[in-house]
Amino acid sequence: MVRLLGLALGVCLVGTSMVQAEGRTRVGYGLVFTNDVIGDGDDRWRSGSVASSRIYAPDWTGAAPARLGEMLELRFNGEIIAPDDISTPAPGDRPFVGALSLGLHSHMTRGPMEYALGGDLVVTGEQTGLDDFQGFLHDIFGGDEMSGTVRRNQVDDEFYPTAVIEAGRSFELGALRLRPFAEARVGVETLVRAGADITFGRLTQGELLVREPVTGQRYRVVREDVPGYAFVLGADIAYVEDSEFLPSRSGVQAEDTRARVRGGMHWEGRGGGSVFYGVTWLGEEFEGQDEGQVVGSLQFRLRF
Numbered sequence: 062m063v064r065l066l067g068l069a070l071g072v073c074l075v076g077t078s079m080v081q082a083e084g085r086t087r088v089g090y091g092l093v094f095t096n097d098v099i100g101d102g103d104d105r106w107r108s109g110s111v112a113s114s115r116i117y118a119p120d121w122t123g124a125a126p127a128r129l130g131e132m133l134e135l136r137f138n139g140e141i142i143a144p145d146d147i148s149t150p151a152p153g154d155r156p157f158v159g160a161l162s163l164g165l166h167s168h169m170t171r172g173p174m175e176y177a178l179g180g181d182l183v184v185t186g187e188q189t190g191l192d193d194f195q196g197f198l199h200d201i202f203g204g205d206e207m208s209g210t211v212r213r214n215q216v217d218d219e220f221y222p223t224a225v226i227e228a229g230r231s232f233e234l235g236a237l238r239l240r241p242f243a244e245a246r247v248g249v250e251t252l253v254r255a256g257a258d259i260t261f262g263r264l265t266q267g268e269l270l271v272r273e274p275v276t277g278q279r280y281r282v283v284r285e286d287v288p289g290y291a292f293v294l295g296a297d298i299a300y301v302e303d304s305e306f307l308p309s310r311s312g313v314q315a316e317d318t319r320a321r322v323r324g325g326m327h328w329e330g331r332g333g334g335s336v337f338y339g340v341t342w343l344g345e346e347f348e349g350q351d352e353g354q355v356v357g358s359l360q361f362r363l364r365f
Contacts, residue, residue: 085133089116089283092360093273093337099357100340104147104204106155106354107343108195110140112273114282116168121283123267125168125175134166134282136181138274141191142306148205153349156311157207157215159191160184160249166225168269177271178226183249185305186218216308223248227272237261242297244272250304252319256297263289263327276341277321278358284335291327293339296320304346313347320344325358336361 096109118132125132142158144150166179192212199205229242241257258279269283277297299319307315325339337360344353 084119085117086119087115088118088121089269090114091271091280091282093278093280093358094360095273095275095278095341095356095358097354097356099338099359101355103145103354105143105145106346106350107275107356108141108143110138110273110275112271112275112280113137114271114280116269116282121267121269123285125170125269127169127171129169129178130167132168134168134177134179134271136162136164136166136179136271138162138164138181139189139191140275141195143195144211146205147195147207147211149208150211153313155307155313155347155350157192157211158185158306159187159189159194159215160306161189161191162223162249164223164225173230175229175231176227179224181223181225181248183221183223184219185216185221185249187212187215188218214311216306216311219305221249221305223250233264236264238264244297250306251302252299252304253302254297254299256295256321258293258295260291260293263287263291263329273358276323276339276343276356276358278323278325278339278341280337280358280360281327281335286329286333288329288331293325293327294323296322307347313349315347316345316350318344319346334361334363 092113094111097103115135140160144154160183162181162183164179164181166177168177196207224247227244229240231238231240238260244254246252265285265287267285268281270279271282272279301315301319304315307313321341321343323341327337329335339358340355342353342355
């Protein structure tokens, strides 16, 4: 745990030095929580996660710059993945996963195309302390106690450098905005994904959104204060080459394809406060998983 904290501190210091160089200032911030408790209410599989982004650039003109590395994002993700029953898991269920990551990404626009690319260091295993954290939450809010077998069989303590790239393009179709995209990840999970998002209602040109990795929901990090409602729909499908969240020693085989379908609503008031709530259906991720699951995502901003 001490090693992990030292590594996290070092990555933060290096990342902060880089983003503050060349006159960059913080132009945006976003934080989104995802949990199955605010989805289908079950405590299983993709159980809970948090994603946070801080955006640094010389300025913000309503779109990402054309030059790679000019706009930088410091990205943090934390996730708990669990078997369906953490007390007495069924044979063939997936192992418990605690994963934390820190990363540096760059956003840019070239003509009509939007790109986000960078890298994360993903830390897994007991060293993250997320098994104890879930036990702490269950003690407070109620929930099953994690068995010793589940703790011992969780994924190993490892560090996985992971590269991510996404490319997308927005099309204005009257009152709708359609944004097809493609994404590739290599590292803790190696996959390629293609899909699209549709937005209707409160349409703005001057915002930057970042994709939350578990659900694919896009959360606001650079905002344009325009009161109103925006409704979003999206879906994608991935081809999965490999996943360290389902190691071979677990005996659990990852599905070759993985699908997601999502929807949500953004609301922003005249005083600047805003709320986003979304739900996402996640398809089966491993052989033996008998159904998908529904998780909820929440982002909010309060102004006093």
